[in-house]
Amino acid sequence: MKVGLIGYGNIGKYLIQKLNDDQLLPGTRITSTFSRSRREINGVEVYNDFQAFLDSDIEIVVEASSINAVKKYGYDVLKARKNLLIISVGAFADQYFYDQIQALAWKYERKVYLPSGAIGGLDILKAAKTSNQLDAVQIITRKPASSLIDEPLEEKQTVFDGTASEAIQLFPKNINVSIILSLAGIGSEQTRVKIIADPAATENMHCIKAYGGFGEMTVEVKNSPMPENPKTSHLAALSVLSTLKKKEENILIM
Ligand SMILES: NC(=O)C1=CN([C@@H]2O[C@H](COP(=O)(O)OP(=O)(O)OC[C@H]3O[C@@H](n4cnc5c(N)ncnc54)[C@H](O)[C@@H]3O)[C@@H](O)[C@H]2O)C=CC1
Numbered sequence: 001m002k003v004g005l006i007g008y009g010n011i012g013k014y015l016i017q018k019l020n021d022d023q024l025l026p027g028t029r030i031t032s033t034f035s036r037s038r039r040e041i042n043g044v045e046v047y048n049d050f051q052a053f054l055d056s057d058i059e060i061v062v063e064a065s066s067i068n069a070v071k072k073y074g075y076d077v078l079k080a081r082k083n084l085l086i087i088s089v090g091a092f093a094d095q096y097f098y099d100q101i102q103a104l105a106w107k108y109e110r111k112v113y114l115p116s117g118a119i120g121g122l123d124i125l126k127a128a129k130t131s132n133q134l135d136a137v138q139i140i141t142r143k144p145a146s147s148l149i150d151e152p153l154e155e156k157q158t159v160f161d162g163t164a165s166e167a168i169q170l171f172p173k174n175i176n177v178s179i180i181l182s183l184a185g186i187g188s189e190q191t192r193v194k195i196i197a198d199p200a201a202t203e204n205m206h207c208i209k210a211y212g213g214f215g216e217m218t219v220e221v222k223n224s225p226m227p228e229n230p231k232t233s234h235l236a237a238l239s240v241l242s243t244l245k246k247k248e249e250n251i252l253i254m
């Protein structure tokens with residue numbers, strides 16, 4: 001499977017390393033990358049023009065860039081009849097955008113893959129939601145203070161307490177997890193979010209609680225940071241790889 005990549009940052013570089021250098025998935029390779037600034041990346045064709053990138057011989061576009069990029073390029077990817085994998089899932093807090101992407105995917109018979117990112121437990125929420133057995137979902141995210149705010153902090157501080165819908169507007173680079181949680185569960189207006197900036201923290205932690213007719217769930221994920229950049233959880237990049245693996249195998253689908 002030939003993959004086109006948007007975004008040569010933390011996650012993008014890691015994906016190239018794992019898929020191309022280490023050949024983690026034998027049938028899958030990143031062959032094209034869209035970048036605004038890079039001219040060369042070892043072993044990959046680099047495009048600075050988005051249409052030329054889309055015209056290249058790729059089957060799926062993997063987005064590892066930003067919510068803005070998803071909104072700017074998402075429609076064109078589907079119109080070009082490419083499948084799309086999105087890690088900046090915060091873009092889907094916008095219901096209009098969500099509806100448009102769904103309509104285009106339907107029209108052009110393409111798929112949009114949304115990896116679980118830096119959290120888990122989505123299978124439970126999806127199952128419970130199917131028959132309205134889910135009443136409440138909450139996520140408490142604790143991150144190193146420097147990932148969230150510019151001023152140094154002496155003590156940990158709650159920097160946000162509200163809905164997922166508000167959280168992603170205020171912290172678009174930091175709380176995509178709340179939107180995948182909303183999509184799996186009860187929506188971004190009902191999903192509660194608390195964000196704690198902790199000067200003593202060295203990793204991102206997410207604690208998810210849910211309850212309803214299905215029972216109760218608590219999932220706590222203590223994420224190791226990406227090897228090269230502590231702001232992003234390693235698991236986010238791994239979840240992209242596992243989604244691609246599932247697509248490659250496409251037989252026993254979990
Ligand atoms: N769903 C989840 O659980 C998680 C999602 N994320 C999200 O994944 C995305 C990538 O994360 P990282 O690799 O750590 O970020 P990063 O900041 O290291 O890299 C992003 C790259 O994308 C490029 N980029 C941004 N906007 C662009 C645009 N409009 N057009 C072309 N290139 C653009 C940047 O120049 C940069 O090279 C971010 O949006 C981040 O918030 C990160 C961690 C977890």
Ligand SMILES: O=C([O-])CC(=O)C(=O)O
Pocket residue numbers: 117118172173174175176177178204205223231232233236
């Ligand atoms: O990496 C993480 O732990 C979560 C994150 O940044 C996001 O959800 O945007």
